[in-house]
Amino acid sequence: MDDLIIQYIKNEFATAENAKNIGNDGMARVCARRACGIAITFFLQYFPEKNWGSDAMNQLRNLQSDISFSEQARNASQRLITKVNERFSVPFSNNPIDDAKIIIEEIENKLRFTKV
Secondary structure, three states: HHHHHHHHHHHHHHHHHHHHHOOOOHHHHHHHHHHHHHHHHHHHHHHHHHOOOOOOHHHHHHHHHOOOHHHHHHHHHHHHHOOOOOOOOOOOOOOOHHHHHHHHHHHHHHHHHHHO
């Protein structure tokens, strides 16, 4: 990925970490999703046939059902798109930052493999 995209993703992760540290789990999830959206949008430039749109939530839904991605990345996507209740509890272990990193690492690997 190019340097500007990487910087945008790092900024989202920094904001997510800060939000998590002050107990704002909702903002941490939003930032993790946005980081994924940035990476997926870049990825889609090279795979326009996927036609996943520009909305991070739709992109994550599409990634979740795309069998060209690993089960680990699809599961991470599923966790990121799962709605939480008003107490931000979910029916699984929840670390949206780690989930976003799983997805973004796989995207980086796919782009590297395609020699972007």
